[in-house]
Amino acid sequence: MGIDVSAVGRSAGxxxxxxxxxxxxxxxxxxxAGAEDPLEELSLTTENTEGVTQEILPTYAIVLAQRTRDLSIPFGDFxxxxxxxxxxxxxxxxxxxVEGEVCLTNTISxxxxxxxxxxxxxxxxxxxxDTEQPWFTSRASVFIRGEGGFGGERGPSSTSNIPERDCDEQITVATRPDQALLYRLSGDRNPLHTDPAFAANGGFPRPILHGMCTYGITARAVLRAAELSPSSLQSITGRFSKPVFPGEDLTISMWQEADGIRFQTQDSDGDxxxxxxxxxxTG
Structure with a gap:
Protein backbone atom coordinates (compact mmCIF):
# COMPACT_ATOMS: atom_id res chain seq x y z
CA MET A 1 0.00 0.00 0.00
CA GLY A 2 2.87 2.38 0.71
CA ILE A 3 2.22 5.79 2.26
CA ASP A 4 -1.41 6.70 2.93
CA VAL A 5 -1.65 10.43 2.12
CA SER A 6 -5.26 10.50 3.32
CA ALA A 7 -3.87 10.18 6.86
CA VAL A 8 -3.15 13.93 6.95
CA GLY A 9 -5.40 15.44 9.61
CA ARG A 10 -5.93 12.10 11.34
CA SER A 11 -5.67 12.35 15.15
CA ALA A 12 -5.32 10.13 18.22
CA GLY A 13 -6.13 11.08 21.79
CA ALA A 33 23.90 13.69 32.49
CA GLY A 34 26.55 12.76 35.05
CA ALA A 35 28.46 10.47 32.68
CA GLU A 36 31.56 12.64 32.59
CA ASP A 37 31.50 13.39 36.32
CA PRO A 38 28.79 11.87 38.58
CA LEU A 39 29.10 14.85 40.94
CA GLU A 40 28.11 17.26 38.15
CA GLU A 41 24.51 17.96 37.11
CA LEU A 42 23.15 16.57 40.39
CA SER A 43 20.00 18.66 39.94
CA LEU A 44 19.17 16.42 36.97
CA THR A 45 20.31 13.06 38.34
CA THR A 46 19.32 13.14 42.03
CA GLU A 47 16.32 14.08 44.16
CA ASN A 48 17.93 14.09 47.62
CA THR A 49 21.14 16.11 47.38
CA GLU A 50 21.37 18.67 50.16
CA GLY A 51 20.94 22.21 48.89
CA VAL A 52 20.05 21.04 45.36
CA THR A 53 16.53 21.21 43.90
CA GLN A 54 15.73 18.58 41.31
CA GLU A 55 15.17 19.81 37.73
CA ILE A 56 13.94 18.14 34.56
CA LEU A 57 15.23 18.53 31.02
CA PRO A 58 12.39 20.04 28.96
CA THR A 59 13.14 17.76 25.99
CA TYR A 60 11.61 14.96 28.06
CA ALA A 61 8.26 16.39 26.94
CA ILE A 62 8.96 15.03 23.45
CA VAL A 63 9.23 11.41 24.60
CA LEU A 64 6.11 11.44 26.77
CA ALA A 65 3.97 10.47 23.78
CA GLN A 66 6.08 7.32 23.36
CA ARG A 67 4.91 5.98 26.72
CA THR A 68 1.54 4.85 25.35
CA ARG A 69 0.43 3.06 22.19
CA ASP A 70 -2.91 4.87 22.30
CA LEU A 71 -1.37 7.82 20.46
CA SER A 72 -0.06 5.89 17.44
CA ILE A 73 -1.59 6.82 14.07
CA PRO A 74 -1.22 4.50 11.04
CA PHE A 75 -0.13 6.26 7.86
CA GLY A 76 0.69 3.42 5.48
CA ASP A 77 2.25 0.01 5.00
CA PHE A 78 6.04 0.15 4.80
CA VAL A 98 9.64 17.22 37.62
CA GLU A 99 6.53 15.07 38.01
CA GLY A 100 2.99 15.45 36.80
CA GLU A 101 0.30 14.52 34.30
CA VAL A 102 -0.35 15.88 30.83
CA CYS A 103 -3.14 15.40 28.29
CA LEU A 104 -1.72 14.53 24.85
CA THR A 105 -3.20 14.58 21.34
CA ASN A 106 -1.33 13.49 18.20
CA THR A 107 -2.18 14.72 14.70
CA ILE A 108 -0.55 13.99 11.33
CA SER A 109 -0.04 17.50 10.03
CA ASP A 130 -9.05 19.09 32.52
CA THR A 131 -8.26 22.55 31.15
CA GLU A 132 -7.63 24.20 27.78
CA GLN A 133 -4.27 25.51 28.95
CA PRO A 134 -1.41 24.60 26.54
CA TRP A 135 1.71 23.06 28.07
CA PHE A 136 3.90 22.23 25.08
CA THR A 137 3.81 21.54 21.36
CA SER A 138 6.08 18.98 19.72
CA ARG A 139 6.49 18.44 15.97
CA ALA A 140 8.36 15.32 14.90
CA SER A 141 9.13 14.66 11.24
CA VAL A 142 10.09 11.16 10.17
CA PHE A 143 11.61 10.14 6.84
CA ILE A 144 10.69 6.77 5.32
CA ARG A 145 13.39 5.83 2.84
CA GLY A 146 12.21 4.38 -0.48
CA GLU A 147 8.59 5.48 -0.02
CA GLY A 148 8.71 8.63 -2.16
CA GLY A 149 7.61 9.02 -5.75
CA PHE A 150 3.89 8.66 -5.02
CA GLY A 151 3.01 11.90 -6.80
CA GLY A 152 2.49 14.11 -3.78
CA GLU A 153 3.69 17.65 -3.19
CA ARG A 154 7.37 18.01 -2.31
CA GLY A 155 6.76 20.54 0.46
CA PRO A 156 9.07 23.32 1.63
CA SER A 157 12.84 23.06 1.35
CA SER A 158 15.16 23.99 4.19
CA THR A 159 18.38 25.97 3.98
CA SER A 160 21.24 26.24 6.44
CA ASN A 161 20.86 28.87 9.16
CA ILE A 162 24.36 28.39 10.58
CA PRO A 163 26.37 31.65 10.61
CA GLU A 164 29.36 31.89 8.27
CA ARG A 165 31.82 32.62 11.06
CA ASP A 166 33.68 30.71 13.72
CA CYS A 167 31.47 29.39 16.49
CA ASP A 168 31.38 31.18 19.84
CA GLU A 169 31.78 27.95 21.79
CA GLN A 170 32.39 24.28 21.08
CA ILE A 171 32.28 21.27 23.36
CA THR A 172 32.70 17.53 22.82
CA VAL A 173 30.55 14.97 24.61
CA ALA A 174 31.28 11.23 24.59
CA THR A 175 28.40 8.79 24.19
CA ARG A 176 28.53 5.38 25.84
CA PRO A 177 28.61 2.13 23.83
CA ASP A 178 25.44 1.14 25.71
CA GLN A 179 23.80 4.59 25.39
CA ALA A 180 20.87 3.28 23.32
CA LEU A 181 20.18 0.50 25.86
CA LEU A 182 19.91 3.11 28.61
CA TYR A 183 17.99 5.72 26.63
CA ARG A 184 15.32 3.24 25.45
CA LEU A 185 14.13 2.82 29.04
CA SER A 186 12.50 6.26 28.77
CA GLY A 187 9.99 4.90 26.27
CA ASP A 188 11.38 4.45 22.74
CA ARG A 189 11.68 0.67 22.31
CA ASN A 190 12.21 0.77 18.53
CA PRO A 191 14.39 -2.32 17.75
CA LEU A 192 16.33 -0.25 15.21
CA HIS A 193 18.39 0.87 18.20
CA THR A 194 18.98 -2.54 19.80
CA ASP A 195 18.36 -5.44 17.40
CA PRO A 196 21.26 -6.12 14.96
CA ALA A 197 19.01 -8.05 12.53
CA PHE A 198 16.38 -5.29 12.49
CA ALA A 199 19.08 -2.65 11.93
CA ALA A 200 20.57 -4.70 9.08
CA ASN A 201 17.12 -4.87 7.48
CA GLY A 202 17.18 -1.07 7.46
CA GLY A 203 20.59 -1.00 5.81
CA PHE A 204 22.66 -0.22 8.92
CA PRO A 205 25.76 -2.22 9.91
CA ARG A 206 24.62 -2.20 13.56
CA PRO A 207 21.94 -0.56 15.73
CA ILE A 208 22.02 3.22 15.65
CA LEU A 209 21.52 5.70 18.49
CA HIS A 210 18.06 7.21 18.89
CA GLY A 211 17.86 10.55 17.13
CA MET A 212 16.10 11.89 20.19
CA CYS A 213 19.04 10.80 22.33
CA THR A 214 21.41 12.85 20.18
CA TYR A 215 18.88 15.69 20.40
CA GLY A 216 18.63 15.46 24.19
CA ILE A 217 22.41 15.28 24.61
CA THR A 218 22.79 18.36 22.44
CA ALA A 219 20.06 20.34 24.23
CA ARG A 220 21.57 19.50 27.62
CA ALA A 221 25.04 20.51 26.45
CA VAL A 222 23.86 23.82 24.98
CA LEU A 223 21.91 24.75 28.13
CA ARG A 224 24.87 23.85 30.32
CA ALA A 225 27.43 25.69 28.19
CA ALA A 226 25.27 28.82 28.25
CA GLU A 227 24.70 28.43 32.01
CA LEU A 228 20.93 28.41 31.46
CA SER A 229 18.33 26.75 33.68
CA PRO A 230 16.42 23.92 31.94
CA SER A 231 13.15 25.63 32.90
CA SER A 232 14.15 28.70 30.85
CA LEU A 233 13.96 26.82 27.54
CA GLN A 234 11.25 28.29 25.33
CA SER A 235 11.85 26.41 22.08
CA ILE A 236 14.32 24.17 20.32
CA THR A 237 14.50 22.83 16.80
CA GLY A 238 16.98 20.75 14.83
CA ARG A 239 17.28 18.64 11.68
CA PHE A 240 18.86 15.17 11.72
CA SER A 241 21.26 14.69 8.83
CA LYS A 242 23.14 11.45 9.64
CA PRO A 243 22.69 8.55 12.09
CA VAL A 244 24.94 8.30 15.16
CA PHE A 245 26.31 5.01 16.49
CA PRO A 246 26.53 4.50 20.27
CA GLY A 247 30.06 5.15 21.52
CA GLU A 248 30.79 8.03 19.16
CA ASP A 249 31.87 11.46 20.34
CA LEU A 250 29.51 14.35 19.62
CA THR A 251 30.96 17.82 19.06
CA ILE A 252 28.46 20.65 19.51
CA SER A 253 29.22 24.08 18.02
CA MET A 254 27.23 27.12 19.22
CA TRP A 255 26.64 30.62 17.89
CA GLN A 256 24.91 33.32 19.94
CA GLU A 257 22.56 35.22 17.63
CA ALA A 258 19.76 37.72 18.15
CA ASP A 259 17.11 35.03 17.67
CA GLY A 260 18.71 32.58 20.10
CA ILE A 261 21.56 30.09 20.25
CA ARG A 262 22.17 28.37 16.95
CA PHE A 263 23.91 25.02 17.09
CA GLN A 264 25.25 22.15 15.03
CA THR A 265 26.37 18.69 16.14
CA GLN A 266 29.07 16.56 14.49
CA ASP A 267 30.08 12.94 14.99
CA SER A 268 33.52 11.41 15.55
CA ASP A 269 34.31 11.70 11.82
CA GLY A 270 33.42 15.39 11.75
CA ASP A 271 30.21 14.77 9.78
CA THR A 282 12.51 33.05 28.19
CA GLY A 283 13.64 36.36 29.58
Missing part, protein backbone atom coordinates in the same frame (compact mmCIF):
# COMPACT_ATOMS: atom_id res chain seq x y z
CA UNK A 14 -6.58 12.83 24.04
CA UNK A 15 -4.69 10.54 26.39
CA UNK A 16 -3.43 11.36 29.87
CA UNK A 17 0.20 10.42 30.59
CA UNK A 18 1.90 10.58 33.99
CA UNK A 19 5.57 10.80 34.94
CA UNK A 20 7.48 11.11 38.18
CA UNK A 21 10.87 12.25 39.45
CA UNK A 22 12.39 8.82 38.76
CA UNK A 23 11.37 9.13 35.08
CA UNK A 24 12.98 12.57 34.97
CA UNK A 25 16.26 11.23 36.36
CA UNK A 26 16.28 8.16 34.09
CA UNK A 27 15.83 10.38 31.04
CA UNK A 28 18.65 12.68 32.19
CA UNK A 29 20.98 9.68 32.58
CA UNK A 30 19.87 8.45 29.15
CA UNK A 31 21.08 11.68 27.53
CA UNK A 32 24.41 11.62 29.34
CA UNK A 79 9.21 -1.40 6.22
CA UNK A 80 9.55 0.18 9.70
CA UNK A 81 13.32 -0.33 9.57
CA UNK A 82 13.40 2.31 6.80
CA UNK A 83 11.95 5.00 9.10
CA UNK A 84 14.34 7.48 10.70
CA UNK A 85 13.80 10.68 12.68
CA UNK A 86 14.32 13.65 10.33
CA UNK A 87 13.49 16.80 12.27
CA UNK A 88 12.25 17.78 15.72
CA UNK A 89 10.71 20.96 17.10
CA UNK A 90 9.57 21.69 20.65
CA UNK A 91 7.82 24.78 22.00
CA UNK A 92 7.26 25.11 25.74
CA UNK A 93 4.25 27.19 26.79
CA UNK A 94 5.13 26.72 30.46
CA UNK A 95 8.02 24.93 32.21
CA UNK A 96 7.86 21.16 32.53
CA UNK A 97 7.45 19.94 36.10
CA UNK A 110 1.67 16.81 6.68
CA UNK A 111 3.00 14.15 4.31
CA UNK A 112 5.47 15.29 1.66
CA UNK A 113 6.88 13.40 -1.33
CA UNK A 114 10.64 13.96 -1.26
CA UNK A 115 11.35 11.62 -4.17
CA UNK A 116 13.77 9.30 -2.38
CA UNK A 117 11.34 8.95 0.50
CA UNK A 118 8.28 10.29 2.29
CA UNK A 119 8.45 12.94 5.02
CA UNK A 120 5.68 12.66 7.60
CA UNK A 121 5.17 15.24 10.37
CA UNK A 122 3.29 14.39 13.55
CA UNK A 123 2.27 17.18 15.90
CA UNK A 124 1.76 16.48 19.60
CA UNK A 125 -0.22 18.95 21.68
CA UNK A 126 0.23 18.74 25.45
CA UNK A 127 -2.29 20.49 27.68
CA UNK A 128 -2.86 20.76 31.40
CA UNK A 129 -5.42 18.01 32.25
CA UNK A 272 27.16 16.85 10.69
CA UNK A 273 24.51 14.74 12.43
CA UNK A 274 22.21 17.48 13.79
CA UNK A 275 21.90 20.67 11.78
CA UNK A 276 19.97 23.95 11.62
CA UNK A 277 19.57 23.98 15.39
CA UNK A 278 18.08 26.94 17.26
CA UNK A 279 17.43 27.14 21.01
CA UNK A 280 15.55 30.07 22.54
CA UNK A 281 14.88 30.89 26.17
Missing amino acids: PVKVEWDSRDAMLYALGVG NPAKLVHAQQELSMHRPLS SIWDKGSGALVTIETQGTVP IVLDQGVLTT
Whole structure:
Protein backbone atom coordinates (compact mmCIF):
# COMPACT_ATOMS: atom_id res chain seq x y z
CA MET A 1 0.00 0.00 0.00
CA GLY A 2 2.87 2.38 0.71
CA ILE A 3 2.22 5.79 2.26
CA ASP A 4 -1.41 6.70 2.93
CA VAL A 5 -1.65 10.43 2.12
CA SER A 6 -5.26 10.50 3.32
CA ALA A 7 -3.87 10.18 6.86
CA VAL A 8 -3.15 13.93 6.95
CA GLY A 9 -5.40 15.44 9.61
CA ARG A 10 -5.93 12.10 11.34
CA SER A 11 -5.67 12.35 15.15
CA ALA A 12 -5.32 10.13 18.22
CA GLY A 13 -6.13 11.08 21.79
CA PRO A 14 -6.58 12.83 24.04
CA VAL A 15 -4.69 10.54 26.39
CA LYS A 16 -3.43 11.36 29.87
CA VAL A 17 0.20 10.42 30.59
CA GLU A 18 1.90 10.58 33.99
CA TRP A 19 5.57 10.80 34.94
CA ASP A 20 7.48 11.11 38.18
CA SER A 21 10.87 12.25 39.45
CA ARG A 22 12.39 8.82 38.76
CA ASP A 23 11.37 9.13 35.08
CA ALA A 24 12.98 12.57 34.97
CA MET A 25 16.26 11.23 36.36
CA LEU A 26 16.28 8.16 34.09
CA TYR A 27 15.83 10.38 31.04
CA ALA A 28 18.65 12.68 32.19
CA LEU A 29 20.98 9.68 32.58
CA GLY A 30 19.87 8.45 29.15
CA VAL A 31 21.08 11.68 27.53
CA GLY A 32 24.41 11.62 29.34
CA ALA A 33 23.90 13.69 32.49
CA GLY A 34 26.55 12.76 35.05
CA ALA A 35 28.46 10.47 32.68
CA GLU A 36 31.56 12.64 32.59
CA ASP A 37 31.50 13.39 36.32
CA PRO A 38 28.79 11.87 38.58
CA LEU A 39 29.10 14.85 40.94
CA GLU A 40 28.11 17.26 38.15
CA GLU A 41 24.51 17.96 37.11
CA LEU A 42 23.15 16.57 40.39
CA SER A 43 20.00 18.66 39.94
CA LEU A 44 19.17 16.42 36.97
CA THR A 45 20.31 13.06 38.34
CA THR A 46 19.32 13.14 42.03
CA GLU A 47 16.32 14.08 44.16
CA ASN A 48 17.93 14.09 47.62
CA THR A 49 21.14 16.11 47.38
CA GLU A 50 21.37 18.67 50.16
CA GLY A 51 20.94 22.21 48.89
CA VAL A 52 20.05 21.04 45.36
CA THR A 53 16.53 21.21 43.90
CA GLN A 54 15.73 18.58 41.31
CA GLU A 55 15.17 19.81 37.73
CA ILE A 56 13.94 18.14 34.56
CA LEU A 57 15.23 18.53 31.02
CA PRO A 58 12.39 20.04 28.96
CA THR A 59 13.14 17.76 25.99
CA TYR A 60 11.61 14.96 28.06
CA ALA A 61 8.26 16.39 26.94
CA ILE A 62 8.96 15.03 23.45
CA VAL A 63 9.23 11.41 24.60
CA LEU A 64 6.11 11.44 26.77
CA ALA A 65 3.97 10.47 23.78
CA GLN A 66 6.08 7.32 23.36
CA ARG A 67 4.91 5.98 26.72
CA THR A 68 1.54 4.85 25.35
CA ARG A 69 0.43 3.06 22.19
CA ASP A 70 -2.91 4.87 22.30
CA LEU A 71 -1.37 7.82 20.46
CA SER A 72 -0.06 5.89 17.44
CA ILE A 73 -1.59 6.82 14.07
CA PRO A 74 -1.22 4.50 11.04
CA PHE A 75 -0.13 6.26 7.86
CA GLY A 76 0.69 3.42 5.48
CA ASP A 77 2.25 0.01 5.00
CA PHE A 78 6.04 0.15 4.80
CA ASN A 79 9.21 -1.40 6.22
CA PRO A 80 9.55 0.18 9.70
CA ALA A 81 13.32 -0.33 9.57
CA LYS A 82 13.40 2.31 6.80
CA LEU A 83 11.95 5.00 9.10
CA VAL A 84 14.34 7.48 10.70
CA HIS A 85 13.80 10.68 12.68
CA ALA A 86 14.32 13.65 10.33
CA GLN A 87 13.49 16.80 12.27
CA GLN A 88 12.25 17.78 15.72
CA GLU A 89 10.71 20.96 17.10
CA LEU A 90 9.57 21.69 20.65
CA SER A 91 7.82 24.78 22.00
CA MET A 92 7.26 25.11 25.74
CA HIS A 93 4.25 27.19 26.79
CA ARG A 94 5.13 26.72 30.46
CA PRO A 95 8.02 24.93 32.21
CA LEU A 96 7.86 21.16 32.53
CA SER A 97 7.45 19.94 36.10
CA VAL A 98 9.64 17.22 37.62
CA GLU A 99 6.53 15.07 38.01
CA GLY A 100 2.99 15.45 36.80
CA GLU A 101 0.30 14.52 34.30
CA VAL A 102 -0.35 15.88 30.83
CA CYS A 103 -3.14 15.40 28.29
CA LEU A 104 -1.72 14.53 24.85
CA THR A 105 -3.20 14.58 21.34
CA ASN A 106 -1.33 13.49 18.20
CA THR A 107 -2.18 14.72 14.70
CA ILE A 108 -0.55 13.99 11.33
CA SER A 109 -0.04 17.50 10.03
CA SER A 110 1.67 16.81 6.68
CA ILE A 111 3.00 14.15 4.31
CA TRP A 112 5.47 15.29 1.66
CA ASP A 113 6.88 13.40 -1.33
CA LYS A 114 10.64 13.96 -1.26
CA GLY A 115 11.35 11.62 -4.17
CA SER A 116 13.77 9.30 -2.38
CA GLY A 117 11.34 8.95 0.50
CA ALA A 118 8.28 10.29 2.29
CA LEU A 119 8.45 12.94 5.02
CA VAL A 120 5.68 12.66 7.60
CA THR A 121 5.17 15.24 10.37
CA ILE A 122 3.29 14.39 13.55
CA GLU A 123 2.27 17.18 15.90
CA THR A 124 1.76 16.48 19.60
CA GLN A 125 -0.22 18.95 21.68
CA GLY A 126 0.23 18.74 25.45
CA THR A 127 -2.29 20.49 27.68
CA VAL A 128 -2.86 20.76 31.40
CA PRO A 129 -5.42 18.01 32.25
CA ASP A 130 -9.05 19.09 32.52
CA THR A 131 -8.26 22.55 31.15
CA GLU A 132 -7.63 24.20 27.78
CA GLN A 133 -4.27 25.51 28.95
CA PRO A 134 -1.41 24.60 26.54
CA TRP A 135 1.71 23.06 28.07
CA PHE A 136 3.90 22.23 25.08
CA THR A 137 3.81 21.54 21.36
CA SER A 138 6.08 18.98 19.72
CA ARG A 139 6.49 18.44 15.97
CA ALA A 140 8.36 15.32 14.90
CA SER A 141 9.13 14.66 11.24
CA VAL A 142 10.09 11.16 10.17
CA PHE A 143 11.61 10.14 6.84
CA ILE A 144 10.69 6.77 5.32
CA ARG A 145 13.39 5.83 2.84
CA GLY A 146 12.21 4.38 -0.48
CA GLU A 147 8.59 5.48 -0.02
CA GLY A 148 8.71 8.63 -2.16
CA GLY A 149 7.61 9.02 -5.75
CA PHE A 150 3.89 8.66 -5.02
CA GLY A 151 3.01 11.90 -6.80
CA GLY A 152 2.49 14.11 -3.78
CA GLU A 153 3.69 17.65 -3.19
CA ARG A 154 7.37 18.01 -2.31
CA GLY A 155 6.76 20.54 0.46
CA PRO A 156 9.07 23.32 1.63
CA SER A 157 12.84 23.06 1.35
CA SER A 158 15.16 23.99 4.19
CA THR A 159 18.38 25.97 3.98
CA SER A 160 21.24 26.24 6.44
CA ASN A 161 20.86 28.87 9.16
CA ILE A 162 24.36 28.39 10.58
CA PRO A 163 26.37 31.65 10.61
CA GLU A 164 29.36 31.89 8.27
CA ARG A 165 31.82 32.62 11.06
CA ASP A 166 33.68 30.71 13.72
CA CYS A 167 31.47 29.39 16.49
CA ASP A 168 31.38 31.18 19.84
CA GLU A 169 31.78 27.95 21.79
CA GLN A 170 32.39 24.28 21.08
CA ILE A 171 32.28 21.27 23.36
CA THR A 172 32.70 17.53 22.82
CA VAL A 173 30.55 14.97 24.61
CA ALA A 174 31.28 11.23 24.59
CA THR A 175 28.40 8.79 24.19
CA ARG A 176 28.53 5.38 25.84
CA PRO A 177 28.61 2.13 23.83
CA ASP A 178 25.44 1.14 25.71
CA GLN A 179 23.80 4.59 25.39
CA ALA A 180 20.87 3.28 23.32
CA LEU A 181 20.18 0.50 25.86
CA LEU A 182 19.91 3.11 28.61
CA TYR A 183 17.99 5.72 26.63
CA ARG A 184 15.32 3.24 25.45
CA LEU A 185 14.13 2.82 29.04
CA SER A 186 12.50 6.26 28.77
CA GLY A 187 9.99 4.90 26.27
CA ASP A 188 11.38 4.45 22.74
CA ARG A 189 11.68 0.67 22.31
CA ASN A 190 12.21 0.77 18.53
CA PRO A 191 14.39 -2.32 17.75
CA LEU A 192 16.33 -0.25 15.21
CA HIS A 193 18.39 0.87 18.20
CA THR A 194 18.98 -2.54 19.80
CA ASP A 195 18.36 -5.44 17.40
CA PRO A 196 21.26 -6.12 14.96
CA ALA A 197 19.01 -8.05 12.53
CA PHE A 198 16.38 -5.29 12.49
CA ALA A 199 19.08 -2.65 11.93
CA ALA A 200 20.57 -4.70 9.08
CA ASN A 201 17.12 -4.87 7.48
CA GLY A 202 17.18 -1.07 7.46
CA GLY A 203 20.59 -1.00 5.81
CA PHE A 204 22.66 -0.22 8.92
CA PRO A 205 25.76 -2.22 9.91
CA ARG A 206 24.62 -2.20 13.56
CA PRO A 207 21.94 -0.56 15.73
CA ILE A 208 22.02 3.22 15.65
CA LEU A 209 21.52 5.70 18.49
CA HIS A 210 18.06 7.21 18.89
CA GLY A 211 17.86 10.55 17.13
CA MET A 212 16.10 11.89 20.19
CA CYS A 213 19.04 10.80 22.33
CA THR A 214 21.41 12.85 20.18
CA TYR A 215 18.88 15.69 20.40
CA GLY A 216 18.63 15.46 24.19
CA ILE A 217 22.41 15.28 24.61
CA THR A 218 22.79 18.36 22.44
CA ALA A 219 20.06 20.34 24.23
CA ARG A 220 21.57 19.50 27.62
CA ALA A 221 25.04 20.51 26.45
CA VAL A 222 23.86 23.82 24.98
CA LEU A 223 21.91 24.75 28.13
CA ARG A 224 24.87 23.85 30.32
CA ALA A 225 27.43 25.69 28.19
CA ALA A 226 25.27 28.82 28.25
CA GLU A 227 24.70 28.43 32.01
CA LEU A 228 20.93 28.41 31.46
CA SER A 229 18.33 26.75 33.68
CA PRO A 230 16.42 23.92 31.94
CA SER A 231 13.15 25.63 32.90
CA SER A 232 14.15 28.70 30.85
CA LEU A 233 13.96 26.82 27.54
CA GLN A 234 11.25 28.29 25.33
CA SER A 235 11.85 26.41 22.08
CA ILE A 236 14.32 24.17 20.32
CA THR A 237 14.50 22.83 16.80
CA GLY A 238 16.98 20.75 14.83
CA ARG A 239 17.28 18.64 11.68
CA PHE A 240 18.86 15.17 11.72
CA SER A 241 21.26 14.69 8.83
CA LYS A 242 23.14 11.45 9.64
CA PRO A 243 22.69 8.55 12.09
CA VAL A 244 24.94 8.30 15.16
CA PHE A 245 26.31 5.01 16.49
CA PRO A 246 26.53 4.50 20.27
CA GLY A 247 30.06 5.15 21.52
CA GLU A 248 30.79 8.03 19.16
CA ASP A 249 31.87 11.46 20.34
CA LEU A 250 29.51 14.35 19.62
CA THR A 251 30.96 17.82 19.06
CA ILE A 252 28.46 20.65 19.51
CA SER A 253 29.22 24.08 18.02
CA MET A 254 27.23 27.12 19.22
CA TRP A 255 26.64 30.62 17.89
CA GLN A 256 24.91 33.32 19.94
CA GLU A 257 22.56 35.22 17.63
CA ALA A 258 19.76 37.72 18.15
CA ASP A 259 17.11 35.03 17.67
CA GLY A 260 18.71 32.58 20.10
CA ILE A 261 21.56 30.09 20.25
CA ARG A 262 22.17 28.37 16.95
CA PHE A 263 23.91 25.02 17.09
CA GLN A 264 25.25 22.15 15.03
CA THR A 265 26.37 18.69 16.14
CA GLN A 266 29.07 16.56 14.49
CA ASP A 267 30.08 12.94 14.99
CA SER A 268 33.52 11.41 15.55
CA ASP A 269 34.31 11.70 11.82
CA GLY A 270 33.42 15.39 11.75
CA ASP A 271 30.21 14.77 9.78
CA ILE A 272 27.16 16.85 10.69
CA VAL A 273 24.51 14.74 12.43
CA LEU A 274 22.21 17.48 13.79
CA ASP A 275 21.90 20.67 11.78
CA GLN A 276 19.97 23.95 11.62
CA GLY A 277 19.57 23.98 15.39
CA VAL A 278 18.08 26.94 17.26
CA LEU A 279 17.43 27.14 21.01
CA THR A 280 15.55 30.07 22.54
CA THR A 281 14.88 30.89 26.17
CA THR A 282 12.51 33.05 28.19
CA GLY A 283 13.64 36.36 29.58
